[in-house]
Amino acid sequence: MKKFLSNLTTNQKLGGVALVLGIIALFAGNPYGGTSIKVNEKDLALSTVGNSDKVSVTDLADWIIKNKADFELIDLRSEEKFNEYTIPNAQCIPLAQLSSSELLRNQKIILFSDDDVASSQAWFILKSKKYKGVYILNGGLNNWKEKVLFPKAPVNGSKDELAQFENMKEVAKYFGGSAQSDSSVTDSKPEIKLPTSNTSNTKTTAPTGKKKKREGC
Amino acid sequence: MNAPFFKFEYFNTDVSLIIAFAIGIAFGIALEKGGFGRATILASQFYFTNMRVLKVMFTAIVTAMLGLYFLSVIGFVDLSLVYLTQTNMLPMVVGGLVAGVGFVIGGYCPGTSMVAVATGKIDAVVYVAGMIFGIFVFGEMFPSIENFFNSGFMGTVTIPSYFNLSYGLVVFLVVLMALGAFAAAEWGEKKMAAKSGKVKA
Numbered sequence: 001m002k003k004f005l006s007n008l009t010t011n012q013k014l015g016g017v018a019l020v021l022g023i024i025a026l027f028a029g030n031p032y033g034g035t036s037i038k039v040n041e042k043d044l045a046l047s048t049v050g051n052s053d054k055v056s057v058t059d060l061a062d063w064i065i066k067n068k069a070d071f072e073l074i075d076l077r078s079e080e081k082f083n084e085y086t087i088p089n090a091q092c093i094p095l096a097q098l099s100s101s102e103l104l105r106n107q108k109i110i111l112f113s114d115d116d117v118a119s120s121q122a123w124f125i126l127k128s129k130k131y132k133g134v135y136i137l138n139g140g141l142n143n144w145k146e147k148v149l150f151p152k153a154p155v156n157g158s159k160d161e162l163a164q165f166e167n168m169k170e171v172a173k174y175f176g177g178s179a180q181s182d183s184s185v186t187d188s189k190p191e192i193k194l195p196t197s198n199t200s201n202t203k204t205t206a207p208t209g210k211k212k213k214r215e216g217c
Numbered sequence: 218m219n220a221p222f223f224k225f226e227y228f229n230t231d232v233s234l235i236i237a238f239a240i241g242i243a244f245g246i247a248l249e250k251g252g253f254g255r256a257t258i259l260a261s262q263f264y265f266t267n268m269r270v271l272k273v274m275f276t277a278i279v280t281a282m283l284g285l286y287f288l289s290v291i292g293f294v295d296l297s298l299v300y301l302t303q304t305n306m307l308p309m310v311v312g313g314l315v316a317g318v319g320f321v322i323g324g325y326c327p328g329t330s331m332v333a334v335a336t337g338k339i340d341a342v343v344y345v346a347g348m349i350f351g352i353f354v355f356g357e358m359f360p361s362i363e364n365f366f367n368s369g370f371m372g373t374v375t376i377p378s379y380f381n382l383s384y385g386l387v388v389f390l391v392v393l394m395a396l397g398a399f400a401a402a403e404w405g406e407k408k409m410a411a412k413s414g415k416v417k418a
Contacts, residue, residue: 015396021283022392025385031289031296032384102372105297106224130297132224 044127053123054138055110061148061171064088071108071133074098076118077141087112087144088175098122105131112137112144149177220288224298245332254332256324256340263321266409268402275395286388306369323347 008016047053063071064087073090075082082092093101095118103109109131111119119136126134137144146152151168154161169179219225223233251273252258261267288294320326323344325333330348333341359366377384 011399015399018279018283018392019396021287022389025283025286025388025392028287028290028385030384031286031294104300105295106300130295132298 044124053135055135056138057144057147058168058171060087060110060137060144061175065171065174071110071135072103074103074109074111074122076111076113076122081114087141095122098125103131105129106133107131108133108135110135110137112140114142115140145177148172149175150180152180219292220294221298224295245335248329248332249336253329254336254338254341256333256338259326259329260321260324265405266413268406271398271402275398279392279395282388282391286384301373301375304369304371304374305367306371308366308368 005013060073073087075086075090075092076095076098077086077092078094079092082090086092090112093103095113103126109126111122111126111134113119113122116136116139119140123134123136139147148168149172151165151172153165157165165179172179222228228236248254252269253273258267258269262270285294285296285299289296316326323330323340325341325344327348330341330344334345376382377387
């Protein structure tokens, strides 16, 4: 045996090592950890408590205005609602189709629907499938409309609050909404006309591919 | 600590560029040291007189594969975060043929041509100039071939998932394939050497 080993060249020895590792690999299992879901409950609970899994609507508005493109914005509502109005740059992936979607695990994904319920469910599904950067748009589209599209002037607001409101007015204008300076009009919602979205949401469920191809060689 | 480091945000984009620069230099040195900066060596692969390209490529594939496989099995690397190119079947077959023909005729692949430029090979400079011109032509005619470019889209496919095999089995088969290729290459080279020896004599 000893003689046999000493007669081998370095290359042959390396080849032997590769063969042994290859044989071990036959029994070592799946490197992707299989399809079964393992959930670290503590991890999930902590990120919920710490609010680290939420993105506020004002932050999102800011990112869109600044043309940040490092996230995927997912509209979980039906296609009809999506076509009616959605946040600019969002793509429509109804909750039921989420698991068969082409989202990548290394993407920053921001989920929203009308409120927080559907996006929380989607968040859990993706998190349990080991997606790393999954976030919920806090308050959903309802909150987006309230805070970004049609912000109301603060009642007896401090100087800071008023300055902030001036800022939000501009933001609202950018997204085609309008600030409600008269804070007494609280029931005017039905009259509010949503901005038409046909110019902003060019993205659909069909993978555009362009963005993803930036990576790799 | 888990890999891939960049995806786990151990460093930002700026730092990643510096690291990429260092890795790029190391890669270039490795290619040059391996003899991949000379068109004659690269082209001789296609005439089966020098099997160095095949040996180096298979060594790299097996090393990287075993490393990634075992590091992810023990949980150090998260393979799902490693980028995989998406597949468009027919366009990739056509593209591969074009690249292969270019490889045989020009004696370089895009990466090795850069290495050869760095060592001042004039044929490589011409090759790279041609490549850049080709990229320009491709960009100009892209609208007319865009449909074909996007056809046959299969998403991200891997051999294990496509053929429904276990990952371990594929790893084992690739190792066997590589060892077989090494043995065949050694044998073929000896044969070729004997043949050319006879001709010379």
